[in-house]
Amino acid sequence: LAKLAMDNYAKHNDNMRALIRYEDVPNKLWTIPKMTDFWGIGKRTEKRLNKLGITSIKELANADPLLLKQ
Numbered sequence: 877l878a879k880l881a882m883d884n885y886a887k888h889n890d891n892m893r894a895l896i897r898y899e900d901v902p903n904k905l906w907t908i909p910k911m912t913d914f915w916g917i918g919k920r921t922e923k924r925l926n927k928l929g930i931t932s933i934k935e936l937a938n939a940d941p942l943l944l945k946q
Contacts, residue, residue, distance in 0.1 A: 883915055906934035 896904050908914055911922045914933055928943060930936050 883913075901937075902934070906932070906937055908933050911936070 905914075911917050911925065911931070911933060912919060917925075925931075925936060928939075928946070930939055
């Protein structure tokens with residue numbers, strides 16, 4: 877969570893700080909527009925997820941873990 881806060885929010889503030897609480901996850905993290913902006917997801921992983929019908933961070937968060945293991 878700290879890595880995501882730094883990469884997606886803190887770098888865009890003058891004080892380089894960001895706060896994301898667990899209750900903020902649906903509003904702040906699931907709304908990240910590009911999957912590749914999410915730490916750990918590169919172009920290749922994004923393509924694999926797209927083939928599974930997952931095109932957003934929200935869909936990934938709510939995906940069936942068994943589907944993701946394929």
